[in-house]
Amino acid sequence: xxxxxxxxxxxxxxxxxxxxxxxxxxxxxxxxxxxxxxxxxxxxxxxxxxxxxxxxxxxxxxxxxxxxxxxxxxxxxxxxxxxxxxxxxxxxxxxxxxxxxxxxxxxxxxxxxxxxxxxxxxxxxxxxxxxxxxxxxxxxxxxxxxxxxxxxxxxxxxxxxxxxxxxxxxxxxxxxxxxxxxxxxxxxxxxxxxxxxx
Ligand SMILES: [Zn+2]
Numbered sequence: 001x002x003x004x005x006x007x008x009x010x011x012x013x014x015x016x017x018x019x020x021x022x023x024x025x026x027x028x029x030x031x032x033x034x035x036x037x038x039x040x041x042x043x044x045x046x047x048x049x050x051x052x053x054x055x056x057x058x059x060x061x062x063x064x065x066x067x068x069x070x071x072x073x074x075x076x077x078x079x080x081x082x083x084x085x086x087x088x089x090x091x092x093x094x095x096x097x098x099x100x101x102x103x104x105x106x107x108x109x110x111x112x113x114x115x116x117x118x119x120x121x122x123x124x125x126x127x128x129x130x131x132x133x134x135x136x137x138x139x140x141x142x143x144x145x146x147x148x149x150x151x152x153x154x155x156x157x158x159x160x161x162x163x164x165x166x167x168x169x170x171x172x173x174x175x176x177x178x179x180x181x182x183x184x185x186x187x188x189x190x191x192x193x194x195x196x197x198x
Contacts, residue, residue, distance in 0.1 A: 038056070066086075116142075131185055
């Protein structure tokens with residue numbers, strides 16, 4: 001049974017939600033929209049409170065904007081852990097990968113999990129290496145699957161009344177292809193590690 005309401009008007013996150021058409025153009029794995037969109041969740045320590053917001057490219061890439069906003073607004077206590085989850089329409093380019101690694105090295109209490117709808121210019125060796133370096137520094141990267149599409153729709157999209165369960169059903173073929181490609185990118189990392197070991 002679906003709710004007759006859209007996201008509650010009393011929901012403090014309502015103004016931070018994106019519109020359904022935006023979700024479609026940014027997160028449909030078949031779309032090739034140039035700009036990136038970031039949906040993110042932040043939790044602190046053992047708190048169950050989840051802080052949600054979204055961002056898009058400006059003159060800077062959305063990842064760099066997040067880091068600038070986050071580090072300027074937050075006062076860190078190194079004893080309090082912070083978990084960040086990103087839902088990105090494109091995987092980070094190599095320059096953003098570098099910026100993310102620098103950010104994480106400055107804030108070791110932060111853990112980052114990244115879900116991506118598509119791999120950005122993934123035949124570019126620098127971008128492939130950038131993703132491997134991110135994973136090597138402890139970041140989890142996965143392709144967005146059906147469960148994440150459902151989660152993002154419910155929590156980040158200003159869906160029409162009664163359409164809480166009507167998130168777009170994109171072809172799983174694209175998710176599988178991107179997951180396979182990401183697997184190939186990561187595989188080189190394991191080969192490099194094996195060569196160092198032996
Ligand atoms: Zn970038």
